[in-house]
Amino acid sequence: MALAFTLAERFRKRRHQSGYLSFMSVTSISGIALGCFVLILLLSVMNGFERELTQRLLAVIPHGELFSVGNEGIEDWQSLQSQIASDPRVSAVIPFTPVTGLIQKKGSLKAVSVAGIAPQDAQHTLAGVLSDNAAEALKNKDNGVVLGQNILDRLALSVGDNVSLLLPQSSNIQQMRAPKRLQLVVVGAIQLGGEIDSQIGIMRLDTASTAMNIVSGAKGLRISAHDPFDAPRIVRDYGYAFYQPVYMSDWTRTHGHIFQDIQLVRVVVYIVLTLVIAVACFNVVSTLVMSVRAKQASIAILMSMGATPSLIKKTFLLQGLMNGAIGTAIGTLLAVLITPNLTGIVSAVEDVFHVKVLSSDVYFIDFLPTELHVTDVAVTVLISLTLCVVAAWYPAANAARVQPAQVLS
Structure with a gap:
């Protein structure tokens, strides 16, 4: 595994890639980062609305009446x-x-x-x-x-x-x-x-x-x-x-529709942004397919030196996982840093542009609440990395089927 990781890291470095491959790699990483960032951010906003519903609104209105x-x-x-x-x-x-x-x-x-x-x-x-x-x-x-x-x-x-x-x-x-x-x-x-x-x-x-x-x-x-x-x-x-x-x-x-709306938006956010992450992750397929074609000679040399198809497959799986891990880490870090301060950021934007994101005449609160949950972060990271591994499987399998004799002849 250590050898596969070393090879994946060397294959991934830009100096071994063409400009187009580098661009595709950066694009896939950026897409994954953006998807993870927005998913965690919006889930935190939904958590904030649910918290305000429980602690603010339900603290005043009666839970039940006879x-x-x-x-x-x-x-x-x-x-x-x-x-x-x-x-x-x-x-x-x-x-x-x-x-x-x-x-x-x-x-x-x-x-x-x-x-x-x-x-x-x-x-x-x-x-x-x-x-x-x-x-x-x-x-x-x-x-x-x-x-x-x-x-x-x-x-x-x-x-x-x-x-x-x-x-x-x-x-x-x-x-x-x-x-x-x-x-x-x-x-x-x-x-x-x-x-x-x-x-x-x-x-x-x-x-x-x-x-x-x-x-x-x-x-x-x-x-x-x-x-x-x-x-x-x-x-x-x-x-x-x-x-x-x-x-x-x-x-x-009397107010159950608010909770139902929050849960509906949460489900929609999960589905839509998971698909966004999936699209970004499957850009890894294009990057790795072109990387395999560009490095067929290197793969053939490694195989002639004793590298097994399993090692080659692990190498490209790890390369795809590295791209996904970098994008996931960037998006998650940005979300963790920005989410706790989002309420203040939105308030500052409202003051500067003289607009109101949430009007008290329409919504039960007049500010944008957030609450970051560790489980949301963990699930987002797990989904992103899993999709990256799934996306990298096909090009990694193709790399393992390279025939050294045909490539080096």
Whole structure:
């Protein structure tokens, strides 16, 4: 093997190659490097989106919800809360009352979905998102409300401003009824950096329940699971067993499309960029085929000196593997160096050219996240090197079939 490696290295050096062979070799190495670089980079971006979905979005939206069909709310919700909270799959259960309406400030209106939550539950479940001052103000003000930052920006609101929440009124007869007006004071903001900021709001549970005429004091229960993917099963386990008719919902119904889109893009990236690497690797075939033809005399001399066909085959397999290894190493190194800094690089480009790659009005975050996984790097390297060996097999086999007598005659 050492002799095969030495021969492969000597055959690969440029001074033993024509200009065209050198160009083909550089082209194949560059293609492999580019494919590995882009594949690792994009997989890291997908990992970043998945991390932000789990840590940012799922930290605010409920993993699961059970809420009553009628306006009476969930009867004896304290007992159900204790029962669900004892489940080892569940991390937290809090009562809530949803309020959907229009926030009005002077002549401006903005649709919003406000969740009525007890102040202590809001401070616990939204730790790191809701400031201590906002949580304390929400606790002290019966009519306090915390709104997403995008809502405040669109309505030119700031902390301490008075706003009106217009609530639709149902009627048993077919006639329009004036909306119910609830006067609130903005006591804080929630800023996650995405579309959720333009929808979310929090107010006191007792205020929301009174406004919505909830007799029991809570419309439903919000469930947070240790593993968000357990939420659909947890919700159905308790929802189907509950004696009172309830609606069941979980994050996979409301925001599951985001996770599905991430997984779909990941699969597409894998397929497309693996094919790109494959095309670059199979350029090795052209390089080695021409190299074998150019070095037939050298191969014949080696065989006449006792080199076996197996040694010649290993030599050209190693030559193809060297080209692939160099391209793979360059692409992987660039990806490992650039990926952790990609968020800052993209932000700098946005500032220079005054463009926005991800708009918070469309996406659930407004920056490009990345998270480098060792497994993605290892799989990419393995795929690249395997394809290089497969591509080099045919020209290496042809080299082993060279007949010294015919070449040297």
